[in-house]
Amino acid sequence: MTITQPDLSVFETLESEVRSYCRGWPTVFDRAQGSRMFDEDGHEYLDFFAGAGSLNYGHNNPVLKRALIDYIERDGVTHGLDMSTTAKRAFLETFQNVVLRPRDLPYKVMFPGPTGTNAVESALKLARKVKGRESIVSFTNAFHGMSLGSLAVTGNAFKRAGAGIPLVHGTPMPFDNYLDGRTPDFIWFERLLEDSGSGLNTPAAVIVETVQGEGGINVARTEWLRKLADVCERWDMLLIVDDIQMGCGRTGAFFSFEEAGITPDIVTVSKSISGYGMPMSLCLFKPELDVWEPGEHNxxxxxxxxxxxxxxxxxxxxxxxxxxMEKQTLARGQQIEETLSALRAEYPDDTVEYRGRGLVWGIEFRDKERASKVAKRAFELGLLIETSGPESEVVKLLPALTITTEELDEGLRTLARAVRETA
Structure with missing residues (x-):
């Protein structure tokens, strides 16, 4: 695809140097529909990024767009703080009837603010309030947000450094297979809990992602998650599952922890919960944890x-x-897995492994800079993909759940071409 140099002057002169994705995709996007984005010159891109997981149902989904337009045209309430509105009632009733009751989940619903890190902050705050303790355990390569509390339980050194102050009251533990299976699960964690001289204050909670998206598509085994839930129960710690990127069907089931058969004490949800890419987040928790005073968190x-x-x-x-929807997602995931398996076999010396669940996958390269080269070449070929991992060594695939098999096959062919052309 031939791309003319777009006019980026206003972005480069006026917008902060903190901008990120636009550097990897140097064009000016104008419109989008389904799994396609178009720049202002009419060039078409297949989207395997999906708003970092915020567009599970694609861009400008026609059913959701119609509901939104109808609501706006009748002058429905836009801004309501935590007032009771017909729109909120409809969502709560639908969420209860479609999501919570069929899964026998008893959760209360809290609207903590518009973003994922708002949900995480409220979860950490609630856990500390309930247990009367400060310490929170997180895991290596975790990512939970960019505000200070969320950064304290995030692993990435670059992101943590941006805080500018010490990040306290968080203790990292090894994520599943972090030690390559050389030690039993949680032996270090439980030894610290048992030893009064370990220096680990009894934690209020443990926060975990079932699949670490930003950390490199690290997939926790179901048995590891079940053991973690057991450790939390035995040591009187709350289990928080951060389902911000992996929830809303990304791994197959609506919640990513369903396959493990566990019921977390607290769950954070954001990104695709609005369905349309609009800011929205939830903090879900068991009823006995609802110890908030009115307005204590707003x-x-x-x-x-x-x-x-x-x-x-x-x-x-x-x-x-x-x-x-779950069956379709798993079928599409198998389509991705087959392509990544073939690429791994074609380039055994260049690739470390591929991994994923549902419609979130990654392939890791031995050359830490290779993933960025692949993503750059993919963009030139009309495919939007990002990288992840502590050194951006993993090509990350995050297409919409509504992507067609034909679109998925097209994108995977483009990915394979980008890998071959950067070999």
Whole structure:
């Protein structure tokens, strides 16, 4: 694809140096539909990024767009803080009937603010309030957000350094297979808990991602997650599952922890919960943990009513038909796995491994800079993919759940070409 140099002057002169994705994709996007994005010159890109997991149902999904337009046209409430509105009621009733009740999940629902890190901050705050303890255990290569509390339980050294102050009250433990299977699961963690001289204060909670997205597509085994839940129960620690990127069907089931058969004490949800890419997040927790005083945790934009509208429409459209969406996601995931397996076999010396679940996958390269080269070449060929991992050594695939088999096959062919052309 021939790309003319776009006019980026206003972005380069006025926008902060902190901008990131636009550097890897140096064009000016104008419109998007489904799994396609178009720049202002009309060039077409197949999107395997999906708003970093915020667009599980694609760009401008027509069903969700219709619900949103109808709501706006009738002058539905846009900004409502935590006031009761018809839009919020519709979402809560739909969420209860479509998601919580069928899974026998008893959670109370809290709207902590518009972003994922708002949900994480509220979860950490609630855990400390309930248990009367400060320490939180997280895991190596975790990512939970960019505000200070979330950064304290994030592993990436570059992101942590941006805080500018010491990040305290968080203790990292080895994620599943971090030690290459050389030690039994949680032997170090439990030894620290047992030893009064270890220096580890009894934690209020443990926070974990079932699949570490930003950390390199590190997939926790179901047995590891079950053992973690058992450790938390035996040591009176709350289990927080951060399902911000992996929830809303990304791994197959609506919640990524369902396959493990566990019920976390607290769950954070954001990104694709609105269905349309609009800011919205939830903090879910067991009823006995609801010890908040009115207004004790709040936020001006915790009542994003247009997001409630599209969220309810997404649940009604994609999650009322039993396991249909889950089956489709797993089938599409198998399609990706077959391609990555073939690339691994074709380049055994260049690749470390491929890994993933559902529709989140990654392939890791031995040359730490190779993944970025592949992503750059893919962009030139009309495919949007990002990298992840502590050294950006993993090519990350995150297509919409609604992507067609033909679009997926097209993108995978482009990925394979980008890998070959950067070999």
């Amino acid at each position: 936020g001006t934009f915790r009542g994003n009513n247009p997001a409630f509208v599209t969220a309810a429409a997404a649940l009604e459209t994609y999650w009322t038909d039993g396991p249909a």
